Amino acid sequence: MKRLPFLLTALIGLGLFGCSKTKTDEKMISTISREAFGELPDGQKADLYTLTNANGMTVNITNYGGIITKLTAPDKNGEWADVVLGFDSLPPYLAGHPFFGALVGRYGNRIAKGKFKLNDKEYTLAINNGPNALHGGTKGFDKQIWKATEINKDSIVGLELEYVSKDMEEGYPGTLSVKIVYTLDNENALNINYTATTDKETVVNLTNHSYFNLTGLKRDILDHEVSIMSDSIVAVDSTLIPTGKLRAVEGTPFDLRKPTKINLGINKIEDEQIKNGGGYDHCWVLKTSESGLVHFATVKDPESGRILEAFTTEPAVQFYTGNFLDGTLKGKNATYVKRFGFCLETEHYPDSPNQPQFPTTVLKPGDTYQTTTKYRFSAK
Template sequence: MRSLLFILAISTLAMGCASENKQNTMTQPSISKSHFGKTPGGQDADLFTLTNSNGVSVKISNYGGIITHLFVPDKNGTLEDVVLGFDSLQSYIDGHPFFGALVGRYGNRIAKGKFTLDGQTYTLHVNNGPNALHGGKVGFDKVVWDAKEIKGDSAVGLELTYLSKDMEEGYPGNLRVKVTYTLDNHNEIRIDYEATTDKPTVVNLTNHSYFNLTGLKRDILAHEVTINADTLVAVDDQLIPTGELIPVAGTPLDFTTPHAVGERIDDTTDVQVKYGGGYDHCWVLRKNNDGSLPQIASVYEPESGRLMEVFSTEPGVQFYTGNFLEGDVKGKGVTYTKRYGLCLETEHFPDSPNQPRFPTTVLRPGETYQTTTSYRFSVKK
C-alpha cells in the first residue's frame, strides 16, 4: 500500500512539474521591428509586429501610425489578414484612402475648412471639395512618429509620440500627442490617445482601419453590424452636419439589432443613405455611466465565424462602408472595389468646432485630451 501511495505521489508531482514547465514554455507576447523604407524626405520608417500568445498579430508602422496588417483566427483556427492596406511603404506614400491610419488633428470633416475659437478664425487646408477632412494635406497619417516598444507578460504595445507644431495645417498650438497601441492575450487591440497643448485648439483623433473579416476574400455586404445608438448626426449632400440629431428607428440606419451591411445599404428612399452613397455617418452612442469601457458596436462575419466587438469612451462612431472605393487601388494581391471594407471610426462628431450644440472638441492649456478605443476579436461557431 505504501509503495502504491509513493508511486501516486511521484506521478502527481511529475504531472505538476510537467504542467508548470508547459506554462513556463508558453509563447509570451512579443514585439519586433523591421525597416519599412524611407520617406521622400529621407526619414526612416519602421514596421513593428506585435504578436500575442495565441498567434494573433498586428503590424503597425511609425509612418502615420498605420495598422498595415492584422491576423486573427476564423472558426477553424485559420489566421488571416482582416484589414485593407499594402505590403510596401511606397504604396502608402503614393496615396490611399487613409487605410489603417492615425487621423488628426481632426478626424472627419470641418465645413469650408474654417472654424472660430475664442473670437479668432482659423483657416485649414481643404482636401474634400470645399471642406477639410482628416487633418488636411499632411495630417498625422503622413508623418513619422517617434516609437517606443512596450513589453509585458500578457501584452505588448507600441507607444507613438509626435509634436504637431503651432499652425501646422492651420491648427493653433503646439500639440504633443501620444498614441499607444496594445495587443493582449484576449485578442484585443487597445488604442489610447492622449494630447496636450500650449494654446487653445481643437482635437479629434481616431484610427481609420478598414476591416474585412472574410480575410479579404470578398466584399463586406454580408457582415452583420450592431451599433448601440438610437440617433445619428444628420448631414447634407456634402456630408456636413446640419446640426440636427435624428432618430434611426424605422430607417435603414437602425443598427440597434444586427443587420447585414448589404440588406438596406442601397435604400435611397432615405435621404441620409442617398447623401452617403450608403453608410458614411456618425452615430450618437448611448452613454454609459458606470465607469466601464462601453461596448459600442460589433461586427460578425457568418462564413468565417469572426466576431469583432468595439469598445470606446468616445461619444460617436463614424460607420463607413467603403462607398468611395472604386477598384483603382490594389494591395496584398487584392483589388479594393466598392464596399470591400468597413470602418468604425470612434470620435467626436464631424464639424464640432462649428456646431456649439455638439460635445466640445476644444482643448486648452493645462487640460489633457484622453480617449480609449479597443477592438476585441473572437469567433462564433
Template sequence: MNVLKRCIYGISIVSLASMNIQCKSDKKVEETVTEAKATDVVTIEKSAYGTTPKGEKIDSYKLKNQKGMEVDIITYGGIISSLKVPNKAGKSEEVVLGFNSLEQYMKPNPYFGALIGRYGNRIAKGKFTLDGKEYALAINNDPNALHGGPEGFHRVVWTAEEAKSGDNASLKLKYVSKDMEEGYPGNLTVFVTYTLNNDNSLDVVYEATTDKKTVVNLTQHSYFNLSSDFSKPILDHEITIDADKLVPVAATLIPTGKLTDVTNTPFDFRKAKKVGAQIEAKDEQLKNGLGYDHCWVLNNQDKGERFAASAYDAGSGRLLEVYTDQPGIQFYSGNFLDGTLPMRNGGTYTRRTGFCLETQHYPDSPNQKDFPTTVLNPGENYKTKTSFKFSVK
C-alpha cells in the first residue's frame, strides 16, 4: 500500500471539520491518507484527526470492506469513532454513539467507543492486594475505581501500525503503561488489534505483558443502537445472553461475591427478549443498576471463543452477534445517558439510547478469591479475543 500526500488549498471541506482544521486562502493543509489498491478486499485509509493540548497528533484510520461495513478508529483512546453497517435494505448507516471532534472526546464522557484498561469495570474502594502489598487506585466512581481510573487507557495516545492479509485488514495499536500509572504496578506493554473482515465481522485481540505482578482486564466500550436513530431508545432491541448465572451487585455496583441463577428473573436472556420487557420490574438488582448494568457469567467457559450474546433490531433488520473467550459480559442499557452530550447531527444522547456488550472478567475480581483470576505475572502473555459480527435478518 502506498502513502499519498493530498494538499488542499483555500477551501472548506466537510471531512476537515472532524479534524478541527480550518482552511484559509493563504494557507495549505496536508492530509495524509492511505492509497488503497484496486484489488484490496478491505482497505485502510489514514487521515489527521486533530492535535491534543499537549501537541500530540491524533490520527484516524478508516477500515472498509466490500460488504458495506466501515469502522473508524482514532489513536486517542483507541476509540471506535464510527461504525457503519448495512440494514436489511442494504443501506449502510451509523450504529455506534460518538462525536464529531477530538475536542469532544477529550471532554468527560461515558467512554464512548473507547478501549478500557488497565482494569475494566469496578474495583471496590479502589484497593487490591498482591503478595501482601496493598495498592491504592484513583477513586473515580465514588467509592470505587472504574475502568482503569480517570486517566485510563481511554485517555491515552496509542501508536498504530497497519497490516493486511487476504480478505481482512488490521490496525494494531500499542501503549506502554508505566509502573504505578493510575496506581497499578508493573510496566505493562499492551497491544490491541482491530481486524475488519469481509464478512462484516470486527475482531478485537488484546495482548499484554508485564515486568511486575499486576492485574489486567481489558475491554471495548462501544455503545450500540442498531436502529441508527439515536433519538430512539434501545428498549425494543432483542437481546440474547448465553449465561445461566449473574454476578449480582450491591448498591455500589460491587459484586456480593455470589453467583446467582437467572431463572425466573429479569436477567434471563437465554432466549431473545426485548431490553424493555422487564427493565422496570421491581427487582433489587435492577434498582441497584438503575436498569441493566451487570456482568453475566457466560456458559461454556472451557471452550474458548464461543457465542456470548446478540442484539437484534427488527426495524432495521440488523443483527449483532458477540463471540468471546472471556468468562463474562457486561450488558449496560445506557441508564446514565442524561441528554447533556451532543449527537453528531444535532440533538443529544438521552437515557437508554445506546447499549454496551463489554466482554471481560468479573468486576472486582482482584478482591474476590472465588472469581477467575485477573493476575498477570512477568513472563506470562495476556491474550484474549472478542468478535463483533453483523448481519441482517
C-alpha cells in the first residue's frame, strides 16, 4: 500500500480553515459538547458528540462505531437541514442497519468468498454478504466502542477516535492500532483522517459509510446531479466481486465526468454492470496526486441548491445509491426507501487481497496506513 506521509500536511488546514473572530463577531465560535447516548447490552456506554463550527453547521458523532448520526448543511436560502441518514437514538443502531454513517474496517467493501492469502497462509473471514465478506465482518469497527478525545483548537473542533483490533479479530491477522480524527472547519468541511499501524502483516481498507441526501431527507436522491472525475470503474460479477478488469466509462451509464442526474443511468439494466449492482454500487478509479487531496466528486440537489464536494487521497471511491434500502427502516422523520441516500466511500479497490494487479492493501509492521477524505458543503 502506498504510504502517504505528506497527509499530515493536509491537516495543517486545521489552523488555516478557521475564521478569525472580530470584535463584532465574538459569539461566532466553534464548539464541541458531549452527552450520553445509551448503553450496549454488555454494559459499555456510548456517548454522542456535537461539533459546531462558527457558521452554525453541526455534526453529531457517536463513539459507538464512529457513526455520524447527523450533519447539517445550508440550502440556497441559508436554511439548515440534516443531510445524512441515521437515527436519533442508539437502539436502532444496535438493532441492525446498513452501516449508516459508520466507520468501516478492518476491510471496507467485499472480499471474495471470505478468504485471502497472505505470505502463503490462508485466512478465513465471516461470510455476511451473499457468498462474500463485507465491511469487516459480523462485528466490525462499526460495532465497537472507540476511545474518544475531544479537539477544540485554533477555530477547529474535532473528535479523535482510537481502537485496537486484536490479532485474528474477525479473522484478520495482526494487532491493528487505529486512529480516526474527525474535524469540522469553518469552510463547512468535515475532514476525516485515518491512520493505522500493525504488529503483523495484514490488510487494511478503512472508510466512512455515510448516506447523504441533500434534499434534507425530504425525498429520494434520483434528481441529484453527480459528477465523478474518473475514466474507469472496477468491473464486477453478479455478486459484486471484481472480475479483475477495469472498464472505461466512455459511452456507458458510468460516465459521470459531467454533471448527470442519477436517474438517467441508474435504471439502465440492459447494461450488465448496472444489472449486477442493482443500480450504482461500483468502484470508480480515481487519479491520485502526490501533492495531497484530490477533488473527485461533486453532487448537487437542484431544488435546494445544496452542494457536496468530495476530496480524497485514496485511489478509488465506491459510489452507492441505496439500492438495497427497502422502506423497513425509519429514522429522523423519514422512511428510508430505495435510493433515499447515496454514499461516496473512499477506499482501495474491493477484493484487493485476491487481486495482485490492484493497488495493494497490505500493511506491514513499521509502516503507517494513512489517508484523508474531506466532504465540503455549500449552496447556490
